[in-house]
Amino acid sequence: MSDAIAxxxxxxxxxxxxxxxxDRLVGVSHECDHAIAEGxxxxxxxxxxxxxxxxxxxxxxxxxxxxxxxxxxxDRPLLHELDPALVLSQDVCDVCAVNGEVARGDVPxxxxxxxxxxxxxAHLWEDLARVGKAAGVVDxxxxxxxxxxxxxxxxxxxxxxxxxxxxxxxxxxxPYFIAGHWVPExxxxxxxxxxxxxxxxxxxxxxxxxxxxxDPDMILFVPCGxxxxxxxxxxxxxxxxxxxxxxxxxxxxxxxxRLFSRCTPQAVVSGAxxxxxxxxxxxxxxxTPADAVRITLP
Numbered sequence: 001m002s003d004a005i006a007x008x009x010x011x012x013x014x015x016x017x018x019x020x021x022x023d024r025l026v027g028v029s030h031e032c033d034h035a036i037a038e039g040x041x042x043x044x045x046x047x048x049x050x051x052x053x054x055x056x057x058x059x060x061x062x063x064x065x066x067x068x069x070x071x072x073x074x075d076r077p078l079l080h081e082l083d084p085a086l087v088l089s090q091d092v093c094d095v096c097a098v099n100g101e102v103a104r105g106d107v108p109x110x111x112x113x114x115x116x117x118x119x120x121x122a123h124l125w126e127d128l129a130r131v132g133k134a135a136g137v138v139d140x141x142x143x144x145x146x147x148x149x150x151x152x153x154x155x156x157x158x159x160x161x162x163x164x165x166x167x168x169x170x171x172x173x174x175p176y177f178i179a180g181h182w183v184p185e186x187x188x189x190x191x192x193x194x195x196x197x198x199x200x201x202x203x204x205x206x207x208x209x210x211x212x213x214x215d216p217d218m219i220l221f222v223p224c225g226x227x228x229x230x231x232x233x234x235x236x237x238x239x240x241x242x243x244x245x246x247x248x249x250x251x252x253x254x255x256x257x258r259l260f261s262r263c264t265p266q267a268v269v270s271g272a273x274x275x276x277x278x279x280x281x282x283x284x285x286x287x288t289p290a291d292a293v294r295i296t297l298p
Contacts, residue, residue, distance in 0.1 A: 002083060002084065002085045003024055003085055003086075003135075003136075004024055004025075004026040004082065004083065004084040004085055004086070005021055005024045005025050005026065005084055005085070005086045005087075005088065005135065006025075006026055006027040006028075006043060006079060006082060006084035006086070006087045006088070006111075007025060007027070007028050007029060007032065007087075007088045008029050008043060008044055008074060008087065008088065008089045008090075008103055009029055009031075009032075009088065009089055009090050009116065010029060010031045010032045010033065010034070010261075010262055011090065011116055011262040011263060011264050011267075012029075012088030012089065012090070012116060013025065013028050013029070013032040013034050013036065013037050013088075014034050014262060014264040014266060014267070015088070015116070015127070015128065015131055015264055015265075016036070016088070016131075016135075017034050017035075017036045018128075018144050018264065018265050018266065019128070019131060019132055019135065019137050019140045019141055019144060020137065020140050021135055021137065022036035024135070025037070025040060026040065026041070026082045026084055027040055027041045027042070027043040027078070027079065027082050027084065028040045028041070028042060028043065029042070029043060029044040030042050030043075030044050030045050030046065031044075031046075031225075033257075041078060041082065042075070043074055043075050043078060043079050043082075044072055044073065044074055044075070045072065045073050045075070046071060046072055046073075047071055047072070047073065048071060053174065054172060054173050054174040054223070054234065055174040055175070058172065058174065058175060074103070074106040076106045079106055079107070079108065080108045083108055083111075084108070084111055085110075085111055085112065086111065086112050086114065086134055086135060087103065087107050087108075087111050087112070087113045087114070088114055088116065088131065089103035089113060089114070089115055089116070090115060090116045090117070091115040091116075091117050092116070092117055092118070092119060092181070093202075103115075112134055114130055114131055114134055116131075116263070118181075118182065118263040119180075119181040119182060119200050119202075119263070120181070120182055120185060120199060120200045121152070121182055121185055121263075121268060123263070124148075124182070124263050124264070124265070124268065125145050125149075127263075128141045128144055128145050128265070129141055129142075129145070132144075144265050145265075147265070148265040148268065148269055151269045151272075152189060152268065152269060152272055155189060155190055155269075155272045155273055155276050155284070156189050156190075156191075158276060158280075158283050158284050159190060159191030159276050159279070159280045159283050159284060162191045162280050162283060164191055164192055164193050165191075165192050165193070165216075165217035165218050165250075165279055166192070166193050166194075166195040166214070166215075166216045166217045166218075167187050167192045167193065167194055167195060167216055167217070167218050167219075167220060167279070168194075168195050168196055168211055168214055168216040168218075168219050168220070168245075169183055169184075169187065169194065169197070169219075169220040169221075169222055170211075170219065170220070170221050170222065170223070170238075171183075171203050171222055171223060171224050171256075172203075172223055172224065173221065173223060173234050173235070173237075173238050175205055176205065176206050176207065176208065176210075176211060177203045177204065177205050177206070178196045178197045178203060178204060178206050179197065179203060179220075179222055179224075179260065180197050180200075180201050180202045180203035180204065181199075181200065181201070181202065181203070181263070182199070182200075182263050182268065183197070183222070183260050183271075184197045184198055184199045184200075184201075185199035185200070186260075186268060186271050186272045186275055187275055189272050189275075190272050190273075190275035190276040190279060190280075190284075191275075191276055191279050191280050191283075192218070192275065192279050195214040195216045196210065196211075196214055203224075208239065211240075211243070212243060215243075215244060216243075216244075216245050217244075217245060217250060218245050218250040218251070218252070218278070218279065219240065219243065219245045219246065219250070219251045219252070220252050220253075220254055220275075220278070221234070221235040221238070221251070221252065221253045221254065221295070222253075222254050222256040222259070222260045223256050224256060224260075224261050225256065225257055225261055226255075226256045226257060227255060227256075227257055227258075228253065228254065228255035228258075228290065228291070228292075228293065231253040231254060231255065231256055231293075232253045232293050232295065234253075235251070235253040235295045236295060236297070238297075240297060241297040241298065246295075246297055249294065249296070251294070251295045251296075251297070252278050252287075252292045252293065252294055252295060253292065253293050253295050254274060254278070254291060254292045254293075255274075255290065255291055255292070258270065259271035259274050259291065270291075274287060274288075274291040274292060277291070277292075278291075278292050
């Protein structure tokens with residue numbers, strides 16, 4: 001019987017790598033950027049034109065979701081040809097990747113479909129345990145979970161007792177969306193207070209007036225799916241000049257793709273460490289240039 005694994009989402013591929021399953025991975029998504037994805041057949045594609053502006057992307061996404069259309073396509077014939085025993089997908093966000101409804105219709109008969117559903121850290125441990133059990137690597141999953149918990153505890157201990165700044169984390173710039181799900185939890189763990197979001201809640205649209213009224217001590221720009229270079233470029237054009245956090249030099253762009261867009265062991269640990277270094281450099285060390293760049297607006 002085949003033990004092959006197909007991943008329709010980047011977080012699935014990252015989790016497969018964390019569990020030592022790279023040699024069993026036979027297909028990946030078009031957005032998978034882990035080293036184990038290199039050279040693997042690509043199973044998904046996006047209908048979005050990524051040359052559009054953030055505002056145009058938001059309008060296209062809103063229209064597609066309103067019409068009930070998926071933003072992503074699965075190469076069903078290729079997926080069936082690869083004939084995996086296990087398929088990894090997600091049921092959290094229709095905007096980010098192939099959604100559950102699409103995946104359920106594409107999975108080959110007899111294959112087990114696992115939906116990654118984490119919106120909190122506790123759910124990540126559950127996702128890892130389920131993938132580990134399905135793939136027959138329960139011990140590896142337990143080790144990964146234990147190591148990630150230990151690393152996150154170390155971050156929390158490094159900032160224990162600090163004065164906690166109030167944070168606004170923006171997940172999109174036009175229009176403004178605040179980061180949700182596990183990001184507010186990471187902010188709390190790393191020694192901050194999310195001024196507009198609660199752990200586990202979905203990202204939501206906010207107005208410039210809401211951001212101004214929150215009067216955060218720090219603003220983080222973490223646009224979903226953006227590299228640090230892309231985040232920096234867009235952050236420099238945001239109309240945030242005049243807000244106290246910006247004027248006092250506490251406006252940062254961060255590598256959202258690597259640190260916050262995926263709920264995986266590597267991402268949540270790296271994200272928590274980066275947040276701690278941005279908020280509390282005296283305790284956690286200064287942010288690395290690969291994680292965050294301080295933004296100054298004219």
